[in-house]
Amino acid sequence: MLGMEINLKNISKLKRNDFFLFSESPGRILVTINPNNKLKFEKIFKGQKIALLGQVINNKDFTIKGVNNNLLIQCDINKLLKFYKSRLKDY
Numbered sequence: 001m002l003g004m005e006i007n008l009k010n011i012s013k014l015k016r017n018d019f020f021l022f023s024e025s026p027g028r029i030l031v032t033i034n035p036n037n038k039l040k041f042e043k044i045f046k047g048q049k050i051a052l053l054g055q056v057i058n059n060k061d062f063t064i065k066g067v068n069n070n071l072l073i074q075c076d077i078n079k080l081l082k083f084y085k086s087r088l089k090d091y
Helices: 017-022 035-044 077-087
Strands: 003-007 054-057 061-065 071-076
Touching: 061 077, 071 077
Parallel strands: 003 061
Antiparallel strands: 003 054, 061 071
């Protein structure tokens, strides 16, 4: 239940936020790593296309900034969790 700060600015050459956020290109994997292991992680995946999306933060905010560094989303993660669970309540 930690927050996240994500920035699309340096991730791709795509110039539209919707292309990056909603494209269906195969092979994307999102991982979180301890910042102390960043260099080790990068060494393991040397030669692969990787990008730093952002960071986990010690509060309840979920924030996404777009390719022009403009604020796209800012929401409390408890609110996101509530909506997520409400869609799955019958399962």
